[in-house]
Amino acid sequence: MVVVAAVYFVVAVGAAVMSGRGLDRNLQGPRLRAAWAEGLTAEARCTAVRTEEVQDAEGGFVLNARPTLEFRTADGRAVSFEERQSRLVPAEGDFVTVHYSAANPEGATTRAPSFGMRHARAVITAAGCFFALVSAVVIAVVG
Known part of the structure; x- marks a missing residue:
């Protein structure tokens, strides 16, 4: 049963890593x-607001x-x-703060850096690996 638990663990960890990446x-x-990452910010002016209906x-x-x-880089x-x-x-004409990188200012965002967004991948992967370990131990011991 230990072999089954080990195979399960490897597959479950792989799934956790892929889920975190996805x-x-x-x-x-x-x-x-x-x-x-670079801490660059600028004041951007809203020039238009497009709405789309999604399901x-x-x-x-x-x-x-x-x-x-629209904004100007440093x-x-x-x-x-x-x-x-x-x-x-x-609203059109309003000003907001944007965060951007010098290498790719078109990838700018108005979203402030939050713990969840910065570490979502690691948290999801770690949680999946923890559950994989617990499940593999249960399979090895009970089975």
Whole structure:
């Protein structure tokens, strides 16, 4: 039964790692962490707000607002981007603070760095690995 538990553990850890990576990509973790890493911020002006109707998991429809924001980088370059994951929706003409990286200012975001967003991948992977270990021990002992 120990062999079965070991195989289960390896497969479950692999699934936990893939789930963590998938969630991180879905939440745009790499882009957001890159925007926050350098600590660069700028005041951006909302030039437009586009709304789109999307279907949620229960089949209902939800309106998503996507503001287009323009700002100047520290070196004076003008950047325009559409914010996809904003919790706040500025009105056209409003100013908001954006976080960006010098290497990819188009990947800017209005979202402030939170513990959950910065560490979602590690937390999900660690939780999955913990449950894999507990389950494998139970399989080895009980089986």
